Amino acid sequence: MPKIVNSWNDFDPLKHAIVGRADFSMIPPEEPATSEKVPVDSEMRGMWGPRPTETVEKANEQLDNYVAVLEKHGVKVDRPTPLQWNQHIQTPDFRNDSMMTAMPPRDILLTIGNEIMASANSFRCRYFEYLAYWPLMNEYFENDPEFKWSQAPRPRLTDKSYKHNYYDEKISLEDRLIRTANKDFVTTEVEPMWDAADVMRVGKDLFIQHGLTTNRKAMEWFKRYYPDLRVHSVNFPGDPYPIHIDATFVPLRPGLIINNPHRPLPVEQRAIFEANDWQIVEAAKPAHDGPPPLCYSSVWLSMNCLVLDHKTVVVEESEVYQAEQMDKLGMNVIPVPFRDAYPFGGGLHCATADVYREGGMEDYFP
Ligand code: DAV
Numbered sequence: 001m002p003k004i005v006n007s008w009n010d011f012d013p014l015k016h017a018i019v020g021r022a023d024f025s026m027i028p029p030e031e032p033a034t035s036e037k038v039p040v041d042s043e044m045r046g047m048w049g050p051r052p053t054e055t056v057e058k059a060n061e062q063l064d065n066y067v068a069v070l071e072k073h074g075v076k077v078d079r080p081t082p083l084q085w086n087q088h089i090q091t092p093d094f095r096n097d098s099m100m101t102a103m104p105p106r107d108i109l110l111t112i113g114n115e116i117m118a119s120a121n122s123f124r125c126r127y128f129e130y131l132a133y134w135p136l137m138n139e140y141f142e143n144d145p146e147f148k149w150s151q152a153p154r155p156r157l158t159d160k161s162y163k164h165n166y167y168d169e170k171i172s173l174e175d176r177l178i179r180t181a182n183k184d185f186v187t188t189e190v191e192p193m194w195d196a197a198d199v200m201r202v203g204k205d206l207f208i209q210h211g212l213t214t215n216r217k218a219m220e221w222f223k224r225y226y227p228d229l230r231v232h233s234v235n236f237p238g239d240p241y242p243i244h245i246d247a248t249f250v251p252l253r254p255g256l257i258i259n260n261p262h263r264p265l266p267v268e269q270r271a272i273f274e275a276n277d278w279q280i281v282e283a284a285k286p287a288h289d290g291p292p293p294l295c296y297s298s299v300w301l302s303m304n305c306l307v308l309d310h311k312t313v314v315v316e317e318s319e320v321y322q323a324e325q326m327d328k329l330g331m332n333v334i335p336v337p338f339r340d341a342y343p344f345g346g347g348l349h350c351a352t353a354d355v356y357r358e359g360g361m362e363d364y365f366p
Contacts (some may be wrong), residue, residue, distance in 0.1 A: 211242030
């Protein structure tokens with residue numbers, strides 16, 4: 001039987017991926033972890049309910065087109081099975097009035113070698129999102145005898161998992177930056193919590209962002225779960241809403257990373273890259289002044305690209321400066337329109353999860 005699942009990084013030749021679906025997406029009700037993430041001036045603050053049908057349709061159109069482009073470039077694409085996300089959910093520890101969406105898969109599924117693991121997300125509204133991917137996991141499990149189907153320890157997400165009154169409408173941007181610099185986030189350390197999109201995989205090394213969605217205990221959990229890998233905790237003090245590493249620190253090929261100029265990697269954390277002759281280049285500026293309506297993410301989705309191989313990258317069609325920079329860095333750019341999908345949780349990298357890339361576990365930082 002063939003090997004279906006294998007991926008050790010974000011740049012080796014991509015052969016098989018999962019792309020999310022926007023069907024039945026909700027703006028979830030506020031809860032301790034999400035209120036921290038929604039910017040004070042966001043039109044989404046205080047509102048929740050189904051996303052407008054027209055926006056769901058437009059997002060799905062762009063997602064379907066993205067799938068067609070990937071298939072044209074030799075990538076097999078699978079899609080999740082969305083649930084009716086408007087259902088309320090309950091566990092012995094909490095109750096929430098709705099779920100969210102089957103977007104973006106990158107937050108939920110972490111592929112390391114022949115293993116795909118569902119993450120331990122800190123948002124209650126995302127507690128059951130993994131179910132949308134379970135039909136695919138089962139299919140890989142039945143057809144690839146080496147596939148390891150796994151699930152991180154499920155966080156309980158009781159009130160003890162969050163700092164209460166951490167979020168305050170009046171907090172200034174400066175105060176937020178001080179909190180980020182002090183590594184003071186809304187989640188507590190009572191249990192490991194992490195989003196898969198906080199994990200940057202580079203062969204034997206995992207660089208994991210400590211921020212609003214991933215805590216320190218998660219780092220310790222990763223170290224014990226993957227004793228053969230090296231786990232590095234990274235911080236980006238310039239980010240007032242540090243969530244997910246893939247609009248901040250993005251590898252393009254072995255030896256080359258683009259870094260958000262507003263969120264530079266601190267000097268002391270650059271040493272491992274410098275010692276191994278990796279270049280960290282400032283990413284080009286975004287082409288837009290603001291995100292589209294009803295979007296949680298920042299304009300820096302401009303750098304949230306999907307690398308197909310060491311010379312080919314998919315970039316959002318309107319992000320002309322990012323595309324130009326990629327070209328100068330020696331990459332062939334495939335432009336894909338995707339701004340209508342941004343409100344559903346992110347950009348081109350977010351919207352995918354790796355199933356198969358060529359290559360093995362290289363040691364890039366010996
Ligand atoms: O810059 O708002 C978005 C990352 C989404 N996965 C940002 C980060």
